[in-house]
Amino acid sequence: MLFYPDSKNRPFHLGTFPLESLDRDDSIYAVESERPRTVPKAAAPAKGELGRAAVKYRDLFTRFVEGESVEKEAPVPSDLERRAVDVKGCAYFMDASQVGICRIVDNAWLVGTDPLKRHTHAVVMLLEHPRLPDKGNLARDWVEGAVESSYEMRALEIAACVSGHIRQMGFDTRIHIAGEELLDSDRLAVMSGLCVRTENGLANPFIEGGFTLVIVSTSYDLACDAPLAATAANARDKAYWKGINGATSGRERNRRAHRKSHDSRYPMEQVKRVDRPTTLIIDDEVPRVPKRAAFFERSLQGDLGEKSQRERARFSFKHPLGMSLLKVIRSMVPHQGGDVAEGADQSAYSDPAANAKAIKALSYFLGSDLTGICEIPRYAWNSHKEDGTPIEMYHKYAIVMLIDQGYETMEGASGDDWMSGVQSMRGYLRGAEIAGIMGETLRGHGFPAQSQTNAASDVLHIPLILWAGLGEMSRIGELVLNPFVGPRFKSVVLTTDMPLEVDKPINFGLQKFCSSCHKCDRECPCDAIPHGDKVMFNGYEIWKPDVERCTRYRLTNSKGSACGRCMKTCPLNKVIDLDGALVTRAASWLGVNAMFLKPLMVPIAAWMDDKLGNGMRNPLKKWWFDHEIIDGVTTDAKATNERDIEPGKPVDIEGQKVAYYHANMMPAPDQPGTFPVKRKEALAAKDVLETPAEARARVAAGGAAPAHYTPTPPVGDGEIRERTISPYADEK
DSSP, X not given: OOSSOGGGGSOGGGOSSOGGGSOBOTHHHHHHHHSOOOOOOOOOOOOHHHHHHHHHHHHHHGGGSSOOOOSSOOOOOSOHHHHHHHXXXXXXXXXXXXXXXXXXXXXGBOTTOOOOTTOOEEXXXXXEOOOOOOTTOTHHHHHTTOHHHHHXXXXXXXXXXXXXXXXXXXXXXXXXXXXXXXXXXXXXXXXXXXXXXXXXEEEOSSOOSOEEEEEEEESSOOOOOOOBOGGGGOOXXXXXXXXXXXXXXXXXXXXHHTSOTTSOSSOGGGSEEOSSOSSOBOTTTOOOOOGGGSHHHHHHXXXXXXXXXXXXXXXXXXXXXXXXXXXXXXXXXGGSOOOOOTTOOOGGGOOHHHHHHHHHHHHHHHTOSEEEEEEOOGXXXXXXXXXXXBOOOOOSEEEEEEEEOOHHHHHHSOSSXXXXXXXXXHHHHHHHHHHHHHXXXXXXXXXOEEEEOSSSOSBOHHHHHHHTTSOEEOTTSSOEEBTTTBTOXXXXXXXXXXXXXXXXXXXXXXXXXXXXXXXXXXXXXXXXXXXXXXXXXXXXXXXXXXXXXXXXXXXXXXXXXXXXXXXXXXXXOOOOSTTSOHHHHHHHHHHHHOGGGHHHHHHHHHHXXXXXXXXXXXXXXXXXXXXEEETTEEEEOSXXXXXXXXXXXXXXXXXXXXXXXXXXXXXXXXXXXXOOOXXXXXXXXXGGOXXXXXXXXXXXXXXXXXXGGSOOOOXXXXXXXXXXXXXXXXXX
């Protein structure tokens, strides 16, 4: 399509494969019902360090195979089709490749098991296995033999989230996967319309390689799918290659399959590399700051008042799916680090360039969307933990990975409705899983490694994303934009001392673009994004947002969960692939490869983005219910943000007031009790700001760093005080 991606009119719950286009045969249901019962299958064994890491995380997720549902059922509609849209959408959002639903027949229960008679329906999910790393890549040896265990682990994670979502709505569920199954997955894959039987076993119409099946059985009544006809086995026809019904085209899948395994699906190799980030960082002046100074931590400790403190414990997980994701994230927090294997043979890992390619290939095999590597600058380390314990800088390199929050789902949302927090949580969960498994693998090979996640991190991610060459600073403020996914990502970092070749920062002309485009600040629901020029803040050149105002809105948003409206409305929030809009693809190519055209292109691009309605909600992409958890019970949300873009809304550059909490206004690292924010002082702190030009001139003249760059010192009595516990603390 010229102006819109091919998928624009495709409902999200249909997934990316055109299953709906295949012939169906109801008679196969009866045939499958009469097949004799089968016996359980064993889980894939742990082979190699990656296999052992995958099995460890698989075992973590087995705690979710069974579980109690909440006592009261949610107010779900009686329309079984609408219920199925929600469940399938949830599974596709969590990256299941294909999803089908069927009723459970008696013979589907395995020999020797105790059937769960109350479970009437099966949600069958299929995960396509990724291709192996290229031959000659060190990761090839890591991955070979560990594909099954890795994707049984991923399937169990997805099922845990889908199952938890249904349980949180008050319906009983159980997960079934090899080693933990009571149901015949092959039979149900056929009955739910995902596979056909052949002489060689199961076959999927669209997937030529391997796949893993996982099932969630449930008491939740859902609309069912019909089995595929035998003719569906040969579905990779011309329509498939062109992208029938807006599904991902065969040509796009083929393009991805032929990328080098250490490259992402996006052509980052085309982006200009530079020696330093495109915004000024005065390295020697950037202070190391304590974790206690972060505004979400301050809200947790009561600095922003009682309401913000109360909502901090629920703001991103007050939707039933968000709560399900939180529980899975908690299970991984205690395993972000670990002991390094002694005596491991490291002779194969002396080449930093080969190591870097292997690390990237492994990250993409496990599900990262974009990966870069950098050395960790001093100021990227926090100075102290939440309780005031000093942090020593313990690793040299950062492996930085970005997880796409999901373009299609974001298209259906306002950016600050009930899906916003869930999108963030999905990014955090998947990132923690990928980094956790990679860390286990590296430690097994004798290299120290530590996951740095949203739940527990000793490093600041923004400077690492910049130095790892994954984006530039944007007008959104404390957020980096990537040339191919824009701001639509969450980050995770794995720190290590494995010798690695680092990436350079990038320049794709974003400073010019953001200087001219005001869409994010125009659409911000709390006026937290600056309308004016960049300033110097704690040693960084930045469009400094009003972080207090942003934090308060995200925490106390009563018509949704958190907020990502800036991501939703950014003109760079697009799909850049062979199925994307022709105009978007052309603009992206020119923006990366013909930056000299930026002065001409940017005003046109920003204007056209509004004219095309980009940033509006697409109802075909909304699959979820507007639910809110109140006192542990899932209810209908009383209200929901239903914003669309406002192209005519004026931007008051001069009248905007932004609060600046410099390093000298932060709480002490070991601050006893609350440290209330002083907004009047923060508004007045504007007067001590430098412009980037003034900072450059001062440094050139040998001037000292501004006094407000000096963090508040520790209280210093030597006592490590107990803090309000993070909502990410693991529940045993």
